[in-house]
Every structure is written in structure tokens, then in C-alpha cells.
Amino acid sequence: MSLTFETALQSFRPQLPLAVALSGGADSTALLIACAAHWPGQVWAFHVHHGLQTAADGFEAHCRALCERLAVPIQVRHVDARHASGQSPEDAARQARYAALEDMLGEARDVRAIALAQHADDQIETIMLALSRGAGVAGIAAMPMQWARAGVDWHRPLLRTGGEDIRRWLKERDAEWVEDPTNADERYTRNRIRRHVLPTLESVFPQFRDTFARSAEHAAQAAELLQELADQDLLNVGNPPSIKALRALSRARQANVLRHWLRVAHATTPSAAQLGALLDQVAACTTRGHRIHLKVGRGFIERNDGLLDWYN
Structure with a gap:
């Protein structure tokens, strides 16, 4: 079932110290504010400067100012996220971002976990993209809520929380965030899904976030079984x-x-x-x-x- 932002954070129990991947947008800003209040002195912020637009300097300035107000230490990495020929710009940026986060985790050796701010609408967009590409169960499983990598626990505590609820929580606290201008650029498929497909789904299937989440969980279980079977069969063949x-x-x-x-x-x-x-x-x-x-x-x-x- 869908969770409010506060309920999602109440059920979030990471190992500490915790890093929050902070872009400066509404979702990661809310996640950092809430985590810093819940675990004072136990939270870091990691910011990745993609170098893809002039607004990126403003994102970094917002993140530094926010962390100063919250007394949260921040690490910043500047990366070259330009895409190669034939590569999706979104994939290139994502790969550069995760590589930078892993690099920062390697330096902040005391950090035991990292939280990413993707939410329920991001998950639906990922599922829709997977379906549009004819993906199998691994693709439809979309983004996991938790996994381990390089000795650190990675979390997405907001995958059951809608984006509007996160913004409502911020507005109630008069908190500020930055808007990425590329989020309005409909050359990106995700933005077209967000603007045109999700409102239609909500009007026809009001509970679509919950039902899609269940489908993603079923697909994840099926993908795990297929992986186990593939491991066994590879030993035999x-x-x-x-x-x-x-x-x-x-x-x-x-x-x-x-x-x-x-x-x-x-x-x-x-x-x-x-x-x-x-x-x-x-x-x-x-x-x-x-x-x-x-x-x-x-x-x-x-x-x-x-x-x-x-x-x-």
C-alpha cells in the first residue's frame, strides 16, 4: 500500500552512519531534512555535479547551503556525464552518478548505508519504460527498495510514497528546493510519461501505484527464481x-x-x-x-x- 512520507521514514531503519544522495530537488531535499532530524550527527550528504547544464552550479550551491543549515557534512563530486555516441543521455548520467556515489562511499569509510530518494512515481515511470522496451521480468521488477553493494547497504525508502506527498511535506515546513529545468523537457521519455501517462492512469485506476508496486514485487520474485535456475543449469551445461x-x-x-x-x-x-x-x-x-x-x-x-x- 502507498505510504505517506512520514510513515515511510518511520519504517526506515538503516545502519548508521547514513549517507543521503542529495541532488537538491524536492525528493532528496526532503529525505535529507528528515534523516538529519531523525539521526542528528549520523548523516552525510553526497552531491554529484553532472556538469551538463549551467543550472548545475546552482544545485550545488543549494545543497551546500542546506547542509550548512542542517549541520550535515557534504561531499561533492564533479563528473563528466556526457553520453557517448549511441548511448542514452539518461543512462550516461545515471552511470556517472552511481560511480561517483561509490567513489564517495569509498572515502567516507564510516558510512554504513546510503539512501536514494526515488519515489513511487519514479518506480512507475521505470516500469512503463521497461514495458515499452519489451523487457522481461527483471526489467518489470524495476528498482529494488534495498540491496547490498561494495559492503554498503543501499536503500530507496520512498518507493511507496508519491511525489506530491513529498512536496506537500516540504511546503508545510516552508522548505525550499531546486527544480531541474530538464524535468520539463519532453524530449526525454520519462518526462512525457510523467506529464501525460501518469495523470491518465490515476484517473482510470486510482490505486495504480499500489497495484503496479505489487506487480513489480511479483516480477522481482520471478526474476530471482529464474536467476537461481540459470545458475543451476549453467553448472550442468x-x-x-x-x-x-x-x-x-x-x-x-x-x-x-x-x-x-x-x-x-x-x-x-x-x-x-x-x-x-x-x-x-x-x-x-x-x-x-x-x-x-x-x-x-x-x-x-x-x-x-x-x-x-x-x-x-
């Missing part, structure tokens, strides 16, 4: 995979284990068409003379005796 062992599995399990093998052994992901073509070749591979040579992910798969080899 081998690395590189045996074609004979693969053919003993159903087509769905072949797809699951091959996708897993390519990701963990070769850091590449096949398209749906590439994976389908590979499965067809495995099914047709009934004689010694049958050759396989397919473009898969960033490289190629070939048959080598009774095994599948990948190279780039």
Missing part, C-alpha cells in the same frame, strides 16, 4: 555450454541459461532476435557437420565440436 546438454532442456530454459552465460561470462546481452536465432540453431544442431556462426551481443557465437564458443 558447462562454460562454454555443451550443445547436447542444452538440447536436453526446454527452449525456455535454454534461453534463460544462454542469456545468463552471455551476461556473466562475456558481459554481453543478446537481442530477442539474436537469442531466437541461436535457439533455432541449437535445435537444428543434430549432426557433427552442422555449423553455427551467429552475431550475438557484441560478438559472435560459433560451434566448436560439441560446444558453443563466443568471441568478439
Whole structure:
């Protein structure tokens, strides 16, 4: 069920000291104010300056001034978040941001946990983007509320709280925040979803935040089961995979284990068409003379005796 901002914070029990990823926007500003009040002297702020717009200097100034008022220590990292050719600008910024946060965690060695301010509307946007791309259960699972990475607990305590409730909490306290001008730029798909799709969903399905959240939880459980099955099947088919062992599995399990093998052994992901073509070749591979040579992910798969080899 949806949670108010205050209820979400009451149920948030991180290890301390805690870092809050602070962009200067409403959501992270509210999260920092609440955490600093709840755990005085135990909270840090981490700010990432993406260097993508002139307003970024104002974001940093707001964050520094806020932290000074709250008596919260702040770390700032300047990064080059420009995207490479063929890369999504949003993906490039996200990768640069998480790399900077991990870097700051490495320096603030006493920090035991970090909190990110994504909320329920962000989660819905992530699910909608995943569905628009034809994602599987891992994509529909969207953003987890908690996970561990590099010895630190990462949290998203506001994933069940709507953005409007967070802003209402701030306004009641006369707190100020900065608005990122890119949030109004409809060249970004997330902004179009936020402006056009979410209001329609709310008018037709008033409880859509709760129901979508349940679907994401179900998808996360299914993704976990598929991962466990892929681990087991990879042990059985081998690395590189045996074609004979693969053919003993159903087509769905072949797809699951091959996708897993390519990701963990070769850091590449096949398209749906590439994976389908590979499965067809495995099914047709009934004689010694049958050759396989397919473009898969960033490289190629070939048959080598009774095994599948990948190279780039």
C-alpha cells in the first residue's frame, strides 16, 4: 500500500552512519531534512555535479547551503556525464552518478548505508519504460527498495510514497528546493510519461501505484527464481555450454541459461532476435557437420565440436 512520507521514514531503519544522495530537488531535499532530524550527527550528504547544464552550479550551491543549515557534512563530486555516441543521455548520467556515489562511499569509510530518494512515481515511470522496451521480468521488477553493494547497504525508502506527498511535506515546513529545468523537457521519455501517462492512469485506476508496486514485487520474485535456475543449469551445461546438454532442456530454459552465460561470462546481452536465432540453431544442431556462426551481443557465437564458443 502507498505510504505517506512520514510513515515511510518511520519504517526506515538503516545502519548508521547514513549517507543521503542529495541532488537538491524536492525528493532528496526532503529525505535529507528528515534523516538529519531523525539521526542528528549520523548523516552525510553526497552531491554529484553532472556538469551538463549551467543550472548545475546552482544545485550545488543549494545543497551546500542546506547542509550548512542542517549541520550535515557534504561531499561533492564533479563528473563528466556526457553520453557517448549511441548511448542514452539518461543512462550516461545515471552511470556517472552511481560511480561517483561509490567513489564517495569509498572515502567516507564510516558510512554504513546510503539512501536514494526515488519515489513511487519514479518506480512507475521505470516500469512503463521497461514495458515499452519489451523487457522481461527483471526489467518489470524495476528498482529494488534495498540491496547490498561494495559492503554498503543501499536503500530507496520512498518507493511507496508519491511525489506530491513529498512536496506537500516540504511546503508545510516552508522548505525550499531546486527544480531541474530538464524535468520539463519532453524530449526525454520519462518526462512525457510523467506529464501525460501518469495523470491518465490515476484517473482510470486510482490505486495504480499500489497495484503496479505489487506487480513489480511479483516480477522481482520471478526474476530471482529464474536467476537461481540459470545458475543451476549453467553448472550442468558447462562454460562454454555443451550443445547436447542444452538440447536436453526446454527452449525456455535454454534461453534463460544462454542469456545468463552471455551476461556473466562475456558481459554481453543478446537481442530477442539474436537469442531466437541461436535457439533455432541449437535445435537444428543434430549432426557433427552442422555449423553455427551467429552475431550475438557484441560478438559472435560459433560451434566448436560439441560446444558453443563466443568471441568478439
